Amino acid sequence: MFKNNKPFFKYSLPGLPVLPAEYDTWKNIDTNADIDIEGIVERLNCMPYHALSSRSQVLLRLPPSKRVEHVLGYMNSELMKTTLITCMTTLRKTSQDTFSIACPVIATECGIIYILDPQNFSLLLQANVCNSIDSPFIITATGLYDVDYKIFVALRNNQVCLLKRGWLEGKMILQTGSTLIDMVYVPGDNVIVLATMDKMIHSYTKKGQKLWSLEMNLPISCLCLVTLKHLNAYLIAVGLKGGLIQLYQGRRLVDFISVPDTASCITFGQMGQEEHVMVIITFGGAIIFKILKRTADFNLSHQDNNMPILNLNKSLPLPKRSKLFLEQSMRERENPVAMHRNFQQDLIRLRLLAAREMAQTLSCQIGCGNEKKQIKLSAQVMGLGPRFTVILNLENMNPNSPITSTTVVFHGKPDVFRLSTYIFKVPLVPPFLSYKMKTYVSEVLPEDILDPAKLISVDPKQRILRVFVMKKDEIIPVLAATINMPPTDLTF
DSSP: OEETTEEOOOOOOOOBOOOHHHHHHHHTOOTTSOOOHHHHHHHHHTSOGGGSOHHHHHHHHSOHHHHHHHHHHTTTSOOOBOOOEEEEEEEESSOOSTTSOEEEEEEETTSEEEEEOTTTOOEEEEEEOOSOOSOEEEEEEEEETTTEEEEEEEETTSEEEEEETTOSBOEEEEEOSSOEEEEEEETTTTEEEEEETTSEEEEEETTSOEEEEEEOSSOEEEEEEEEETTTTEEEEEEEETTSEEEEEETTEEEEEEEOSSOEEEEEEEEETTEEEEEEEEETTSOEEEEEOOTTOOTTTTSOOTTOOOSOTTOOOOOOOOOHHHHHHHHHHHHSHHHHHHHHHHHHHHHHHHHHHHHHHHHHHOOOSEETTTTEEEEEEEEOSSSEEEEEEEEEEOOSSOOBOSEEEEEEOOTTTEEESOSEEEEOOBOTTOEEEEEEEEEEOOOSOTTOHHHHHTSOGGGSEEEEEEEETTOSSOSEEEEEEOOOOOTTO
16 A cells, blocks of 8 residues: 555455365375375365365466476465455545545455455455355445445446445345446435446446436446536546547536547546546556646536436425424324224225226327327318218328328217218328318207207217227227217207
8 A cells, every 4th residue: 555655554465264175185295205196186176166275276277297396385385365356445434524534445356345444454344245256346435434334346247236334245236238347436416327348328226226328439448437526516437449538417418538549547536736637547558637627617507307316215304393283293193083084085085086087088088189109180060050061180290100000980879960971991191191081960859859948958978979090900099089069050
C-alpha cells in the first residue's frame, strides 16, 4: 500500500486451510528413501483440483521427468495454500466526509472477501462472496462499515452478488446473458450499472430488478462513475472502442470526449488542487489527464421524461399527527367492530361499481378509434324517419400496412329497427385512404301511428345501433361504436 506515492504498508493475506489428505501426502514423504512419485500423483489426483495448493497443482501439471526435482525443492518448507488478489475497493468506516478514513476491501481468486482496519491493518471481516466457485473480478462498496454497508461483486460467470453487514456469505442477485465488462454503483439513484460484451448497458436496482437497457454503437471497454457534488449529480463515463468516451446521466447522453486510443480504464476524482480530474489509461499504455471546467453544468436541468422511477422501494414521508388524526384513531379504538363493518361495506360497493363499469365497457366497447390497429370509424345518419340512411366511413390511419380481412357488422334490436344490410366485407384499404358503406334502416312503428306519445315513450337506450369491426379468426372486435338513432318525425 502506498501513501503520497511512497510505500506505506505491506500486508499479506492469511493462508487458506489445506486438505488433510494433501497435508499427509507431503508429510509422509521420506527423503532417505526413494520417492514414490507415481503414488503421490495418484493420491493427489483423487482430490479436487481447485482445492489443492499451488505446490500440488504445479506437480500435477509437470512432465514425469521434472516431478522428482519439484518434490525435492519443497522438502524443507511448510505446506501452505495461498490465493491471489483479483480486485480491490474502499469502504468508508465511520463518516462519508472527504478526508475520513476508509477500510480496504480485498476480493481473492478463491471467492473470499477481506475487510481490513485502516489504522493497524488488522483483519476486521472475512466473508465468502457466494456459493459459486467462480472468481470475482469487479468489486464496489457503498455505505459505512460501522453503520451499514453493501458490497457488490461481479463474478466471471456473469453473476453479481451482494454482501451486507452481518453476512458471512453473500447471495446472487442477478445474472446477465452476456459477458460482463465493468460495473459501477450510482449512489444518487441507488442503482447498479453493468456493461456487457454485446454493446449494452443495463441498469438494475439493489435487489436485482432490471430498470432499463441502452445499446451503444461501438464495443464498450470500461465504465467510470463521475461524481459532481457541486451539481448534486452523478454521471457515468462509458469508454468505447476507438477512443470515444461518452457521459450519461441515466439514459441521457450529456457530453462526450475523445482520446487517441481506446480507454482501458478510467477514474475520476481530486488530483492535487483540482477537484474534478479524469485520468484515462489507454490500451497503448498512455496516461491522459482531463480537467473539468469549473463552469461546466452539462445542461443537467433538462429531465428525461422516459426515465423510470428508480426509488421504487423508497417509503413515502408520513405527515405529522394532527388533531383530526387523533380523533379518528380514538373513534376507531372505541368502535372497532362498526368501523370494520362500514369499511367492508364500502369496499364491497366499490368492487361492485368497478365490476359493473367493466362489464358495461366490455359489452358496449364505445369508441371511435383504435390506437393499436390505427383504424378510425365515423357514422352519419340521414333522414327524418321512419326510413333512415346510415353511412359509415372506415379510415386507415396506419402509414405502414393496409386494412385486410376485415368485416363490419351491425347489431340492433329487431323489434325496433330493421336493416337492409347487416354485414359488410371490407376490401383492401391502403394507408390514409377510407372506405364508405351505406345501409338503410327502417324503424318498426306501432300499430297506432298517429299517436306520437308511443314513439316518444320508447327507451332511448333501445334506439341505438351497434357497429363492430371484426378481423378474420378473431373473436374480440378490433373496434366498436354506438350510433344513437333520432326519433321519427311524424309531422312529415
